[in-house]
Every structure is written in structure tokens, then in C-alpha cells.
Amino acid sequence: MDSSPKQLELSERLRALAAFLPIFQAPGFEFAHVESADEKTYTVPSLTEPARQFVKTCYRDGWVTADKGFNWPEWKDTGDAKSLGRDPDPERMARATPEDLSHLLTVISRQDRFVDGLLVGSFSRGLLTRIVERAAALLTEMS
Numbered sequence: 119m120d121s122s123p124k125q126l127e128l129s130e131r132l133r134a135l136a137a138f139l140p141i142f143q144a145p146g147f148e149f150a151h152v153e154s155a156d157e158k159t160y161t162v163p164s165l166t167e168p169a170r171q172f173v174k175t176c177y178r179d180g181w182v183t184a185d186k187g188f189n190w191p192e193w194k195d196t197g198d199a200k201s202l203g204r205d206p207d208p209e210r211m212a213r214a215t216p217e218d219l220s221h222l223l224t225v226i227s228r229q230d231r232f233v234d235g236l237l238v239g240s241f242s243r244g245l246l247t248r249i250v251e252r253a254a255a256l257l258t259e260m261s
Contacts, residue, residue: 128216129260131179135219135253138175141168142247149241163238172246173227173237181223194225203245214252222249 141147150163165173176182193199201207202214203222214222226245230237240246 126179129257131181132216132253132257132260134175134179135181135250136257138168138172139247139250139254142241142250149246150238163235165238169237169241176223176227181220182227183220183224188221188224190221190225190228193221194229199225203240206245206248211248211252212255216253216256219249219252219256 142149147168148166149169150165152163194203198210198218199221201210202218203225222245226237226240237246
């Protein structure tokens with residue numbers, strides 16, 4: 119069986135994201151850590167193993183899209199993107215579609231390539247947890 123993102127059922131993709139919810143919510147969970155830091159050295163946080171698995175899952179299951187039709191640099195500045203990510207509106211997140219989640223994860227992942235620590239900041243601000251919470255809710259709604 120081909121397990122490319124196009125071949126996976128939406129429920130499987132949502133389940134894979136939702137599986138990170140108890141991990142992200144576990145007391146003391148760290149998404150990343152700084153291995154060595156001093157005042158004179160610029161350091162980039164190192165992702166923990168669960169965080170690396172989360173990123174891998176996002177790419178593997180097609181949540182981070184390589185679709186040429188999605189202009190993520192433009193979308194990230196829309197009102198919709200802001201209400202889902204930068205200036206979170208809980209009501210808007212409660213209505214987020216799988217496509218919305220994909221757009222958010224794409225923007226976060228792509229921007230992290232240019233802005234070190236953006237992914238970690240997205241976790242620290244609770245955005246990644248809200249995304250996996252919504253994935254879990256969508257999965258429940260589908261049942």
C-alpha cells in the first residue's frame with residue numbers, strides 16, 4: 119500500500135496529529151532544549167525526539183504542503199491566518215478545517231527555515247497544541 123500523503127485517509131492523518139496531544143500536554147514536556155548557552159554564543163534550540171517526530175509526521179502525512187497552488191507567504195498575512203495563528207481567536211480555531219490546519223502547519227514549517235526558533239515559539243505560545251487539539255476534535259466529529 120502506498121502511504122504517500124495523497125493516499126492516506128483524512129481520519130488517519132488527523133489521528134496521527136491528535137496522537138501528539140497527550141505528549142504536548144504532559145506535565146514537564148519540553149518541545150526543545152538548548153544544549154549549551156552562554157552570553158556570547160548564539161544558540162538554536164534543539165528539538166526533543168517527540169518534537170522531531172511531530173515535524174516528521176507533518177511532512178510525511180501531507181500537513182506541510184508542497185502544493186504550488188498554496189501561496190503561504192501571501193496567506194500568512196491574511197485575516198484568517200492571523201485569527202488562527204498570530205492573534206488566536208478560540209472561536210475561529212473551533213471552526214478550523216483540515217485545510218486550515220495544513221495551511222498553518224505549512225506557514226510555521228516554512229517560516230522556521232528562515233526564522234530560527236519560530237517552530238519552538240509556536241509551541242511555547244500554545245499554537246501547536248491548539249492545532250493538535252483541533253485535529254482531535256475533527257476526528258471526534260467524523261466518528
